[in-house]
Amino acid sequence: MKLEKAIKLALRNISRNKLRNSFVILAFILAVILGGIIIGPVNGFKSYWVSSIKEAGFNAIAIIPGKAEIGGPGYSPPTKYIKVEDALYIKSKNIKEIVAISPIIIVGFLIFGQNTSSFIAGGWEDLKIIGEFKIYKGRFIEEQDKDSQEINAVLGYNVWKKYLGENIDVNQKLEVNVIIRQNILVQTVTVKLNVIGLLEKRPPVPGLNLNPNDAIILHLNQALKLINFTNVNKAIVDNIFISANNFNNLDFVSEEVIKILEERGYKKDIDFTIVSQKDALNVVDRIYSQFNNFINIIWATVIIISSLSVLIVMVITVRERYREIGTLRALGAKRTDILMLFLFESLILCLIGVFIGSIVSVFTIEILKESFEFIRYVTLNIILQTYSVIIPEIILATIIFALYPSYRATKIEPAIALRYE
Amino acid sequence: MVIVRLHDVSKYYRVGFSVVKALENINLEIKENEFISIVGPSGSGKSTLLNMIGCLDKPTKGKVFFKGLDIALLSDRELSKFRAYNIGFIFQTFNLIPSLTALENVEISSSFSNKVKNPRERALKLLDLVGLKERALHRPSQLSGGEQQRVAIARALMNDPEIILADEPTGNLDSKTAEEIINLFLELKKMGKTIVLVTHNISLTENSDRIIYLKDGRIENEVRKSN
Numbered sequence: 001m002k003l004e005k006a007i008k009l010a011l012r013n014i015s016r017n018k019l020r021n022s023f024v025i026l027a028f029i030l031a032v033i034l035g036g037i038i039i040g041p042v043n044g045f046k047s048y049w050v051s052s053i054k055e056a057g058f059n060a061i062a063i064i065p066g067k068a069e070i071g072g073p074g075y076s077p078p079t080k081y082i083k084v085e086d087a088l089y090i091k092s093k094n095i096k097e098i099v100a101i102s103p104i105i106i107v108g109f110l111i112f113g114q115n116t117s118s119f120i121a122g123g124w125e126d127l128k129i130i131g132e133f134k135i136y137k138g139r140f141i142e143e144q145d146k147d148s149q150e151i152n153a154v155l156g157y158n159v160w161k162k163y164l165g166e167n168i169d170v171n172q173k174l175e176v177n178v179i180i181r182q183n184i185l186v187q188t189v190t191v192k193l194n195v196i197g198l199l200e201k202r203p204p205v206p207g208l209n210l211n212p213n214d215a216i217i218l219h220l221n222q223a224l225k226l227i228n229f230t231n232v233n234k235a236i237v238d239n240i241f242i243s244a245n246n247f248n249n250l251d252f253v254s255e256e257v258i259k260i261l262e263e264r265g266y267k268k269d270i271d272f273t274i275v276s277q278k279d280a281l282n283v284v285d286r287i288y289s290q291f292n293n294f295i296n297i298i299w300a301t302v303i304i305i306s307s308l309s310v311l312i313v314m315v316i317t318v319r320e321r322y323r324e325i326g327t328l329r330a331l332g333a334k335r336t337d338i339l340m341l342f343l344f345e346s347l348i349l350c351l352i353g354v355f356i357g358s359i360v361s362v363f364t365i366e367i368l369k370e371s372f373e374f375i376r377y378v379t380l381n382i383i384l385q386t387y388s389v390i391i392p393e394i395i396l397a398t399i400i401f402a403l404y405p406s407y408r409a410t411k412i413e414p415a416i417a418l419r420y421e
Numbered sequence: 422m423v424i425v426r427l428h429d430v431s432k433y434y435r436v437g438f439s440v441v442k443a444l445e446n447i448n449l450e451i452k453e454n455e456f457i458s459i460v461g462p463s464g465s466g467k468s469t470l471l472n473m474i475g476c477l478d479k480p481t482k483g484k485v486f487f488k489g490l491d492i493a494l495l496s497d498r499e500l501s502k503f504r505a506y507n508i509g510f511i512f513q514t515f516n517l518i519p520s521l522t523a524l525e526n527v528e529i530s531s532s533f534s535n536k537v538k539n540p541r542e543r544a545l546k547l548l549d550l551v552g553l554k555e556r557a558l559h560r561p562s563q564l565s566g567g568e569q570q571r572v573a574i575a576r577a578l579m580n581d582p583e584i585i586l587a588d589e590p591t592g593n594l595d596s597k598t599a600e601e602i603i604n605l606f607l608e609l610k611k612m613g614k615t616i617v618l619v620t621h622n623i624s625l626t627e628n629s630d631r632i633i634y635l636k637d638g639r640i641e642n643e644v645r646k647s648n
Contacts, residue, residue, distance in 0.1 A: 005532045012520035327516040330477055331576070332505020332533030334498050415478040418512065418588075419468070 001337040010344035017317070021349055024309045028353020028394065029360065031306040035299060035390040036361025036383065037368070042288070042295050043386055044378030049284045051377065059099075059247050060130050061254055061276040063240040063261070068273045078271040082261070084220065085233040087240045090260050097249040097256075100126035103237040107223045108180035110159075110216070111188065118159050118214045120178060120191075122223020123241075130241045131202070131212055138170030138197035146221035150194040156215040157201040170195050176216075180227050191226060250276045303394055306353075307401035310346045314405035318342065318412075325409055326417025335410035342409050346402030347395070354391055423488075424583055424615055425451040425474050430483035432469050432638075443469040445638040447483070451584070456606065456616045458626035461635035467619045468588055470635065474617060475508050475586045476500050488583070505533035509577030513589035515569040517561040523548060523572045524557040530579035537580060547575035551605060567598035574605055584615040591625060599625065 014021050066078040087103040102124040110118040127133070128140040136157070145152045153174070155163070163174055174193045179186060193216065202212055221232050229235055244253040254274045266272050318325070325338055362383060369376050432444040444466045451457055451474070459467050472478040473485055476492050485492045487507065495503060509530075517526045524544050531540040548554045551571035553564075561569050570590060577585050587606070591599030603625050606616050618629065626632045634642040 001532045005529075009518075009521070009529070012518075012525075016520045323514075323516060324518060327510075327512070327518070328529075329501065330475070330504060330510045331530050332501050332580075334501040334533075336498075337501075337533070413478075415469075415472040418472075418477070418516075 001333060001340065006337070006340050006344055007348070010341055010348055013317075013321075013341075013345055014348060020313055020316075024313050024349045025353040025356070027306040027309040028350050028398075029357040031302045031394060032354050032357025032387075032390070033361040033364060034302050035394075036358065036386065037364055038295055039299060039390060040361070040365055040378045040383050040386045041368075041372075042291060043382050044376075046284060046288045047379075047382060048377040049288075050281065059244045059250060059277070061242050061244070061250060061257070061274055063242070063257065064273045064275060065237070065239075065271065066273065067269050068275065078266075080266055080271045081236040082240065082266065082272055083233065084235045084237055086261065086264060086266075087237065088233065089264065090240070090242070090257060093256075093260060095253065095256050097245050097253050098242055099245050100129035100241075100243040102126040102130055102241050103220060103235075104239045104241060105220060105223055105235060106210070106238050107218075107227050108178040111177040111179060117211070118156075118162070118216065119210060120153075120180075120216045120218060120223060120226065122218050122220040124220055126243070127217065127241070130243045133202065133212070134200040136198040136200045137168065138195070140197055141217055141219045143219075145196070145219040148194075148219075148222070151191065151218060151222050151226070152196045153193040154197040154199060154217040155195060156199050156211075156213045156217070158211070158213040159216055160195075160198045164195075164198075168198060170197060178226075189226075247278075250278050299390070299393075303397045306394065307397040310349060310398055311401040311405060313349075314342060314346055314402055315408075317345070318405045318409045321409075322412060322417050325412050326414045329412070329414035330418060338410045338412075339406045342406035343399065343402055346398055346406070350395060350398040354394060358387060358391070422453045423450050424453050425449075426486040427470075427473060427480075428484045428486065430473055430480040430485060432466075432473065432478065433481045442638050444473070444480070447473075447638075447640060449633070449640070451615060451617065453583075453615055454610065454613055456610045456618070456628065456630045458618045458620060458629035458632045459635060460620055460623060460626060460632060461641075462621060465635040466638040467621075467635055469638075471586050471588050471617065471619050474584075475510060476504055501533070505530070505580060506536060507583045509580070509582040509585040511570070511573050511577050511585065511587040511590045513592040515561070515566070515573045515593075517569055517572055517576075519561050522558050522560055523553060523564065523568075523575075526561070526572055527575045527579055530576050534580050540579070544575070544579065547578050548572070550578075551575045565598075566594050567601060570594060570598075570602055571605065574602070574609075578609070578614075582614075584617065585609060586617045586619075588619045589621070590618070591620065591622065603628065 063082060065082050067076045084103050087101060091101050105122045106119055107122060108120045110120070123141070125140060125142050133140065141152065141154055160168060163176065172195050174195050176191055176193065177188060178191050179188050224230070224232055224235055242253060242257065244250050254276060257274060258268050261272055262268060328338065365378050365383065369378070427447050427449040430444055430447040431442065434441045434443055447470060459470060461467050469478070473480055476485070476487065479493055487503070492500065492503070518529065521529065527544040527547055528540045531537040531543070537543050545554060545557060548557050551574055553568060553571055553575070556564060556568060561572070564572065591602050594602065606618065607628055610616055618625070620626065630646055632644045632646070633640055
């Protein structure tokens with residue numbers, strides 16, 4: 001039987017049982033919509049995290065004092081604290097793969113009504129490279145700022161939006177109330193800052209509690225002055241950030257830094273932990289794969305249910321068309337013609353459902369984008385990628401499930417089928 | 422020339438623990454352009470015999486030769502092709518495909534053979550022959566019983582078969598329509614076709630060349646008519 005004739009006959013037969021076949025098509029529509037709006041956003045969610053991590057500075061590693069496991073059980077403090085002198089020592093090694101290094105010390109939090117999310121951090125000028133900060137106005141902190149009489153400050157996007165209002169000039173004075181820590185003492189002081197630069201908004205760093213947009217960045221020495229700490233080299237750091245010259249050298253840089261710190265008597269995973277964006281990506285991958293396994297189970301169930309609807313309908317159809325099968329066989333139809341006929345019927349039902357479902361789910365995702373930020377990352381490309389996987393899966397499942405009734409139809413003996421009442 | 426020859430054909434069916442002898446030692450020759458009627462009471466084995474002649478079933482014992490070819494030697498696939506090229510079937514319940522129009526029902530036979538060059542044109546010609554050209558685009562549900570049977574006859578003729586096998590073709594029709602159908606068969610005979618008609622209505626057999634009486638799966642009597 002010619003392909004076009006078989007398809008035409010299959011289409012005609014589908015139109016014979018509109019109501020019943022509509023339910024099968026509906027099952028496929030729902031399957032594709034579910035696939036589209038579950039798997040698509042999961043892929044979008046991953047893409048959102050990956051792009052956030054990439055935007056956060058792809059080539060950086062952080063040395064965290066103590067034992068910290070991203071996505072792991074938690075944090076335990078070190079037995080020996082990392083100090084500024086350790087950052088200086090790493091810098092003195094002149095490792096060519098390291099392009100920027102800066103310790104970070106958080107010296108206080110700003111009081112602005114009930115909101116204390118803004119903070120003052122001290123670091124070196126390399127922080128600009130590490131954090132990929134872009135200057136909106138003025139300049140970033142430089143080496144010369146460490147001896148300045150005034151406290152020169154660079155304001156993160158949220159800070160200058162909140163504190164400067166309409167007046168967004170640099171070289172203006174800004175008085176802020178700050179809760180500072182001095183060893184174990186906490187006190188509130190008023191600090192007069194000289195604003196030397198304003199930063200552009202940048203994406204938050206995934207996994208970091210402090211948002212760089214909420215930072216007031218001072219030169220490390222000046223930040224320590226605020227807490228009356230003069231022996232800069234002995235100051236305990238919150239982190240040391242290091243940028244590698246490219247992503248592939250992150251592991252090498254990490255290994256070198258571990259060697260240097262161990263040389264200085266620190267124990268890895270006790271006194272310090274090294275975390276890179278690579279680790280963060282691995283965590284995203286790990287979370288994604290676990291979530292993905294769960295989604296796959298749901299998806300498999302959805303496929304099985306929709307394919308089962310084909311199986312049930314086709315079993316009924318074969319039984320109903322017993323005599324018709326006998327007639328076609330008497331007219332000369334081969335067993336393969338009968339097989340193709342019922343497979344085409346199942347496939348056409350599936351494809352109609354897939355087509356309508358795809359269009360509906362694309363529109364649904366567009367509507368959901370208004371409400372959920374991570375769905376904004378479900379681009380047309382991700383949708384197409386998702387469908388390039390789920391649609392062949394649905395079609396394959398349909399063929400597998402339709403094979404049984406179709407095969408049964410081929411086994412019908414024409415002489416018996418023609419006697420069938 | 423002999424088209425079909427049945428040599429000592431028996432067909433047994435197992436029903437539960439017992440064996441039903443549907444046909445027993447049938448010997449029969451059907452010649453070209455013959456109009457044969459097979460008559461007998463219900464359960465006498467008429468349809469089983471027709472299935473043997475039409476290569477829809479294989480005998481338990483004996484052989485069926487079609488133009489000298491032993492059909493037992495053909496695979497299922499070859500048998501399908503053989504039926505498409507050589508045999509036209511007409512059934513009591515017409516067996517048209519409900520979703521197809523009269524024209525498409527006639528055309529569908531050509532899907533299983535490459536015998537017909539222009540199926541649409543031939544199907545229309547055949548519908549014209551059976552007087553249904555005007556009803557070509559009607560579905561079976563829009564046709565009367567007689568019209569449906571005429572579509573089935575056109576369908577049986579589509580591949581220009583050697584032999585036409587009709588199993589109680591007038592069983593579901595009124596006597597006037599039945600007569601029209603029999604007249605149509607006579608027309609086909611005039612066109613050179615071989616016709617085997619199964620019926621339990623003796624009155625329909627008067628124009629046959631030969632009448633074969635079946636009883637309990639055996640040929641009880643055979644009457645040749647000289648026209």
